[in-house]
Amino acid sequence: MYRFFEQLGARIAASFVSRERPPDRVWQCQCGQSVFFRNSQCLACQAALGYWPPSNRVASLLPGAGEGLWLLDGEPEAGALRRCANLDTPAACNWLLSADEPDGFCLACRLNRTIPDLSVTDNHPRWRKLEIAKRRLVAQLLHLGLPVEPKQGGEGAGLAFDFLGVDLEGNAPITGHANGLITLDVREADDDWRERVRVQLHEPYRTLLGHLRHEVGHYYWDRLIASSDCLEGYRALFGDERESYSDALERHYQQGAPNDWAAAHVSAYATMHPWEDWAETWAHYLHMTDALDTALALGMNASSLELDYPPFQRQDLYRPDDPEADLFLAFINAWIELSAMLNELSRSMGQADFYPFILSTPVVAKLHFIHLAVQGRAA
Structure with missing residues (x-):
């Protein structure tokens, strides 16, 4: 995390993407063609490609010493690799794993406890x-x-996913998190269904990735906050999680969010309970770091724009005296500029805003707390 954020900060400070290292979002096939995170084959030379998590790169694959074995182009020290067993399934997984992994599935696929019923064509x-x-x-x-870390046997500590549909009795699964198990209704993958729910719930956006980032936030609350020295700091910012969750849920769906929710929360749903405030803010932290890292890696730059947005200052942060406060401020203020630029681009196409949210000072303090928690420095 430290290296990633240092690199991100360096690129924010530069006018253009640094040419000293390749960007993390665009890689090169052996033929020189640009390839991306989802690619499993080069469209130019048809070379096999794979994503290798330890070095966070997509690269060409060279035939290895045995059937089904591959070597990573430019990284022989990775050793003999296999392509994930889900490559040729509907999952179309392009990840790689070490040849000695026993079950043939990559780390991402080993997190699956339940996959959708594939006898259903949809x-x-x-x-x-x-x-x-x-x-x-x-x-x-x-x-x-x-x-x-995958749950061992689908149980115990660790992370797991259930992708479920409506059961035989017509009951729909409830999207949520419980002790590291994230459940998601497979209908969320249907654009029309997801949009109907978004409108019914008056949400500004609703995406699969947003769901997963939110729910995994609950998991990392358990891992990073629940029994840590920063629990009191969390309660000072987000509220006391010991408040009845069921009562808060009922109140939220009966009364809705307060009219002034945007003054201290990143979304209306974040007002429901301190756990949901954390999960919503966590999801936005992941949105921001991923989107800004991608934009900068692709050479996008908003520093030349004349925007009348007052930048956030040290006193707006959870810990103003943190030695890396200026780095986080550069990140937040770069995000404000970039999202404003991308919102205007979306509007020029008649689309909804790329980032339909406004960050208040209390939200920035919460984001800083999450940032410090990810780095292990929130206590």
Whole structure:
């Protein structure tokens, strides 16, 4: 995480993307063609490609010493590798794993406890979309230096996913998190269904990746906050999580969010309970770091724009005296500029805003707390 944020800060400070190292979002095939995170084959030379999590790169694959074995172009020290067993399934996984891994599935796919029922034809494209979002999430968590450990046998500590549909009795699954198990209704992969729910709940946006980032936030609250020295700091910012969750849920759906929710929360749903405030703010932290890192890696730059947005200052942060406060401020203020630019681009196409949110000072303090928690420095 430290190295990632240092690199991100260096690119924010530069006018253009640094040419001293290749960007983390665009890689090169052996033929020189640009390749991206989702690619499993080069469109120019047809070379096999794979994503190798330890070095966070997509690279060409060279035939190895045995059947099904590969070597990573430019990284022989990675040793013999295999392509994930889900490559040729609807999941279309392009990740790699060490040849000695016993079950043939990559780390991201080993997190699955339940996959959609593939006897249902509609679940084939749904599973593909779900896995695309999940792989992006897992890659980001690893890149941030966060622990990603599959539940052993689907139980115990660690992280797992259930992708469920309506059961035989017509009951729909409830999207949520419980003790590291994230459940997601597979219908969320259907654009029309997801949009109907978004409108019914008056949400400014609703995406698969947003769901996963929110729910994994609950998991990392358990890992980073629940029994840590920074629990009191969390309560000072987000509220006391010992408040009845069921009562808060009922109150939220009966009364809605307060009219002034934007003064201290990143979304209306964040007002429901301190756990949800954390999860919503966590999801936005992941949105911001991923989108800003991608934009800068692709050479996008908003520093030349004349924007009348007053920048956030040290006193707006959770810990103003933190030695890396200026680095975090550069990150937040760069995000404000970039999201404003991308919102205008979206509007020019008649689309909804790229980032339909306004960050208040209390929200920035919460984001800083989460940033310090990810780095292990919130206590």
